[in-house]
Amino acid sequence: MNMLKIENLHARVEGREILKGLSLTVNAGEVHAIMGPNGAGKSTLGNVLSGRDGYEVTAGSVSYNGEDLLALEPEARAAAGVFLAFQYPVEIPGVNNTYFLRAALNAQRKVRGEKDLDSMQFLKLVREKLKVMQISDELLHRAVNEGFSGGEKKRNEIFQMAVLEPRLAILDETDSGLDIDALKQVAQGVNLLRSPERAFLMITHYQRLLDYVVPDFVHVLADGRIVESGDKSLALKLEEHGYAGIAERHPAGEAA
C-alpha cells in the first residue's frame, strides 16, 4: 500500500482555485521534493494535507495508509503520524516549549492507545533527541517560539519532529530565511530522521536544500498541478533554467 496517494486534488482558498488536479504518490522511506514557482500552490498543498481551516477541497482524494486523510481533524492527522513543519512557526507566549511538546506527544499517544510519558520519561527522551540533533537545551526552557530567531524557530520545528517521530513529515519551506550554517543543521536533522518507515515531503523554492538532503524524487508544481517529475537532476535543471521554461513546456490546462 502507498503511504500517501493524492489523486486529482482540487482545492480553493477564499473562493480562488489554487490546486487544480494534483496527483502524487509517496511510499514509506521516500523523500520527495516539491519545487515550483511562487503561487503554484506549494504551501496550499501542505496546509490541505494537515487540515488547516479555510482550505476547501472541491474534488479529488487523499488516502493516507489506506485511510481518507481529508475526513480527519488536524489533531487526528497528527496522531496518525502526519507532521507539518511550519513555514512560519507560531509563538505561544508563556507556554513552555517542553510542556507544549509533552502535551502534544501525550495527546497523540492517547489517540494511539499508548500510555502517557511522565515528566521523567519525557525528559529522558528529549535529552536524547537534543543530543542527536545537536540543539542546545536552552531551547527547552523558553516559551514556544517566543522571541526565537528565524533559524531557531525552524530548528525547533525539526526538534519537534524528532520527538514526535511522525510517519509522514511535510516540510513547508523549512529552508527559507536560513543562513548556510542553520540550513546545514536543519538538513542534518532531517537526514538523521530518514528511515524506511518514514516519508518526507519537502516543499521548497530553492535547490540548495537538496544539496544537503538528497531527495529520491523531485516534482515540479506549477499552476496547481505536478507538471514534471524526475530525480535530483531535475532540481539542478530547474536551478539552471529557472521556472520560466516550465510555463512554455506545460501551458495551463494541459494534463500533467
Next chain:
Amino acid sequence: MNNDTVIQETNIALRDNAEVAAALGRSYAAGFVTDIEMTSLPPGLSEDIIRQLSAIKQEPEWMTEWRLDAYRHWLTMPMPDWAKLKIAPIDYQALSYYAAPKAGPKSLDEVDPALLEAYEKLGVPLHERARLAGVAVDAVFDSVSVGTTFRKELAAAGVLFCSMSEAIREYPDIVRKYLGSVVPTGDNYFAALNSAVFSDGSFVFIPKGVRCPMELSTYFRINAQNTGQFERTLIVAEEGSHVSYLEGCTAPRRDENQLHAAVVELVALEKAQIKYSTVQNWYPGDENGVGGIYNFVTKRGDCRGDDSKISWTQVETGSAVTWKYPSVILRGDRSVGEFYSVALTHHHQQADTGTKMIHIGKHTKSKIVSKGISAGRSSNSYRGLVKMENGAEGARNYTQCDSLLIGKKCGAHTFPYMEVKNPTAIVEHEATTSKISDDQMFYCRARGISEENAVSMIVDGFCKQVFRELPMEFAVEAKKLLEVSLEGAVG
C-alpha cells in the same frame, strides 16, 4: 509563494476566529444547594433591622452605634454609576441581611454534618481527619462562620484567627482600633452598606515578629436565597510579622441575582508582610446571563509602617458582575504594594476590576500585573489608579495590563489613571490586547492537541505571571478553574 498567496493567508488570519467562536454552556460544579434549617431576619433594611442583627450577634453597644452611623451615612449616598457595568436596580428592601444555619456556630466537632458535607463537596474538608495539610480554614456559610480549623496550633504561635463576630466579642480592643481604619464607614456606597450590615468574615492578628506557621484561608459560601452576603475581613500584621492568607468563594446556581458586598482591610506595620490571595468563583449566571452574584467589593491594604509590603493576587472567574479594586496605601517609606490579577469573563459576565496604588511614603514601590480574558459576550475592564503624592520622593510604579479576547462578541477595556505630584516619581504603563489566533490554534492542533486543550494551554500561558504568585495548591486550583470556566468557549 507569491504575493497573492501571502495576502490570502493574512486574510485568513484576520477573519473572525472561526476556530474559537464562542459557544455553549459551562459547568459550574459548585452550583448545588445545601438543605439545612436556617434562621434569618425578614427582608428589609432599617435601623431596627440593624439593631436586631447586632443583638443576634451579641455585639457591644459601640459596635451597634458604629453600624447605625454607617447606615445613616449610606442613606445619603447615591449608587455609583462610573464603572463600565450594566446593573439592574437592586431593591435593598427585598433582601434579607442575616441568614445562618439554625443550630448556630459551635465547635467544629458539633457542626451539622450537612454543612461538613457541603464543604467537602467544595473540596474544603473541615473535619479532623481530612483537613487540608498546612492550611488553616475559616468556613463562612451565608452570614456566619461555621468553624475554624487548626486554632490550637495557631494560638500556640500567638496568631489570632477566628470569625469577625467572635473577634468583636473576644478582642474588642484590637477590633476597635483597626476596624474602619483602612476603609472608613463612609468610604463608598457599598462599603457604607457593608459597615451597616456586615455579618461575618475572618479576623487575623499576627503579633510582632511572628511568621505565621501556616497558610490561613477563609472559604465563603452563599447558600440561602434572597440573602446578601456582607462579609468583613480584617488582617493586622504587627511589626516584622508575615502572613499569607487565601480566600475562596462559591454560591449555588440560582436564577435571581444575589448581592455580595464585602470589605477587606489589611494593616501592615513596620517591616510586616501580608500576602492576600483570592480565587473568586461565585456563581456567574447561566449562558444567557440569568442569575449570578453581584460582587461589589472594597479591598484595601495600608502599608502603615516603613518597609512593609502588601501583595494582592486574585483570580476572578465567577460572578455576574464584579466591581473590585484591591488597593494599597503606601504610607511607610520604602513600602511595597503589588497587585497580580487574572479576571476571566464568559457568556454575559461583566467585570470592572483593577487596583489603586497610593504612594505617600518615600521610595515606595508598586507593581501591577493585570491579565483580562474575555470570551462569549462578556465585558472585561481594567481600571487602575496610580497616585504619587507630594512626598513620594523616588517612588516607582510599573503597570502591565494585558487583555486576551476569545471570539469577537466580547470586549476588553483599559482605564488607567495616573496622578503624579512628585517630579522624582516614575510611573511606567504597558498595555497589550491580543486574541487567540487561528494560527495558534492550528499550530497546536497540527501537533495533536485538541481545541479545548489548546485554548486552556494558551490562556494558561497568558496568565503565567500571575499564577506564579499564587501558593502552589491554589495555582493548580486556579488553572483548573480557568479550564472549567472556558468550557464551550470554542465551537
